[in-house]
Amino acid sequence: MRIEGMRLVCGLIVVIVLLNSKKSESRRSKSGSRSNSFEYNAINCRAHSASLVDYGGVGDGKTSNTKAFENAIRNLSQYESKGGAQLYVPAGKWLTGSFNLISHFTLYLHQHAVLLASQDMNEWPVIKPLPSYGRGRDAAAGRYTSLIFGTNLTDVIITGDNGTIDGQGAFWWQQFHKKKLKYTRPYLIELMFSDNIQISNLTLLNSPSWHVHPTYSSNIIIKGITINAPVTSPNTDGINPDSCTNTRIEDCYIVSGDDCVAVKSGWDEYGIKFGMPTKQLAIRRLTCISPYSATIALGSEMSGGIEDVRAEDITAINTESGVRIKTAVGRGGYVKDIYVKRMYLHTMKWAFWMTGNYGSHADSHYDPNALPEIKGINYRDVVAENVSMAARLEGISKDPFTGICMANVTIGLAAKHKKQPWTCTDIQGVTSGVTPQPCDLLPDQGPKKITACDFPPENLPIDMVELKKCSYTMKHA
Template identity: 30%
Template sequence: MTIELDEDAIYETASYEIWVNGRLKGVFHRMIQTIDGLLPDTDYEIMLVRANEASETVTFHTEPEPITLNVRDFGAFGDGVHDDTSAIQAAILCCPENARVLIPKGTYPVTALFLKSDMILELQENAVLAGIYDRARTPILPGQIEYDNEDGYYNLGSWEGNPIDSFASMITGIHVKNVTICGKGVLDGRADFENWWSRPKDKIRAWRPRMIFLNHCENITVVGVTVQNSPAWNLHPYFSNQIRFLDMEVKGPANSHNTDGCDPESCTNVEIAGVHFSVGDDCIAIKSGKIYMGKKFKVPSKHIHIRQSWMQDGHGAVTVGSEIAAGVDDIHISKCRFSNTDRGLRVKTRRGRGKDSVLKGIVFEDLELEGVKAPFVVNSFYFCDPDGRTEYVGTKEALPVDERTPKIESIEFRNIVCRNAHYCGAYIYGLPEQKIERLVFDNVSITYAKEAQTGVAAMMMGCEPASRLGLVIGNVKNLILHNVSIDGQDGERLCLSGVENVEEEQD
């Protein structure tokens, strides 16, 4: 059971007690909190108490479960030495519908585990699934397998927006539904610079695995667990629907390679709530494939809702792109805290993503940013691809609009406080031939660090190192500035180029 407080605080609030059936469960301070240890098919009453004032009592009944399968009964050692992959996989395969597989306290070395539908996988407190680095023993998910009697192919593996062979992940779901992964345990990929991160740009048998990979899955909930030290992206839902990540920790070293926190790719109805990210790349990156996948399947990422989370360190707090060839729609980020990330609210695209790459309905609101180097970045010239530094991608001259040209329709930034920024307040560039249709800053305040660092705000050709820039905005059709406060910048408050219409108002 996961609860969410109905108040205006962001991520954390004043301490409160949770009482379950008249007994104190604990003292908590997060806005989203999971209550574990509940029995199946049981009535419960929950009450919150703060400063001796009690909330209304909430009653509910837990779902029945036919049986719990303990992986120790299937031969798992949990001693940190033996390979427990086959024992845990046996428990999963034997799990009846709506039953539970229990991983008790212990350390369980594994390569890759495959989920089945209609089950619960619970990692108890102090239970650790520990990744085994052995490329020869880890299964490979082929990127493309041709069908025997029809055109097309069966896609299993994926790497950075293309259907390419990749290693199976520690937790892999292929066309499964109705699964919950829960508990206070840990998924530890045990990646480091002696194994998975040592040659990050090289494909060795296959591309690096994720920690949780969900391919064409539906109604999957991951709640309470810690995910750390991933070989690559931590959480990767792919062409999936109704996916929830709740009350989690996702972490990795700041210098680890491609360890994005959560990357929904061509997914619908994704909820990320109460998650603390501290990783070596983007905390969250919303994607929909490179141009081959975008043109073939035309599946955008849409209805992605992120709230009450803390994005700490990393390249970008919440990013849209850059593998975004099928576009995005209805991306809503609210009541989150961003701390010391390189960029805060980040959109990255480029020529070549294609005409189906339409970005619309992107709203960031009710956020607190602290120490973020470049709080607002929209980059239509993103150069981190093999051809990213070509004249076609990088030129600031208007080119003909064709089937390769992406489009940004609307981005809104509302009720956001940015403290101690470094490089700039905002660095935003649309394409000259396909300008950003509508860009809104509403009730946004920006202050700068006293000893602001100098750096490059956007990964685009021609973006020079800078410090304390104001709002740098180019190639926008309609720019709306309402109650925008900028304090401490060097030079002009607004640096505009190629902006057709500006509406500015202060209450």
């Protein structure tokens, strides 16, 4: 098992070296490719295209391009029903505040294009809190609109040749730490009440808060995204599907100051009333580094429900926990039918963590009788090395977490591991082929039960979506 652990570390180092060498090679190239043709894969191709420079865009890193984006998108909206439109962002540094997208639209970033988020707070409109949260997460009032925003849209693509969106979040993090924010920090990308979404082949840096936040949306593909923020930065989650249906997250590499992927569905009484779950979610080939948070978190805002989540081929190194379920009395809702397989962990505080006492509440009006239902949590084919504690599993008194299943799990404890590798209270479940020996509340069913915790055999609808090959020739290279 230690050999497997070393292979994991070596493999991750190779991934990081390749990523860094690719970026170094990109940076060595001169700004602006001489080729004016490019192609990419997308859920839909567009009949019309234009460049940001056609609308007065200036890529010097100093001039505000907020109006250029607004004018370009407003003009291109005439093509929504005529084959759709694409806005091309050439090589350069494009300073901008928040701007809104439209339906049947593609935003495409050249590999040497960098969107720089403005630090002028006048370029960030304030909007109402999310209805399933009832308040802003940083402050009780409203929230700043995300850098790239859209609502009530269909067929939206944000992609590129690994172009970069830099949130320049340090400005916001300082304001947050000093408690000077009147409103909740913006995200980098947020699409609300929308359908048929693709976010792919981009590098996202230093978001003021969460990096990617699809919410109240469906039929979503998030693929080939690199996210990087300081591991000490506050609440810089990677990808947060929130009250979304039929989503796949694939081939993403995330270093962040919070959960790499956080699955959510509303907060306390507001989430219960709104009643929109996250379901039919696939997470594949995710690599995560987050020393103070989880690789995949379910909750803590889960009051609308979370169900049918399938995670496979997950790699995490120097991350606090592998999969973490966060809930509390007052949350209501449920987390059920969760399936995880082929997870490779190295240097963790906990491989598995479930807690029913995550105490943060939206306000004092939550219902103390609203108990969450946690059941059908399945892990199989997990290898972990250098782990301080195998699992911390804490249900709720008179509301136990049930249907926990672990099969073919090997956890290598660190030299200075906790004396008791398992902590289990108010849970029920079974195990098969788990090392070290689990707690008594997770009895071993023997080798004949090794097929326990299997994935559902049927595919999710989002897996049937195939990307088309789109190609364009631009006026501006």
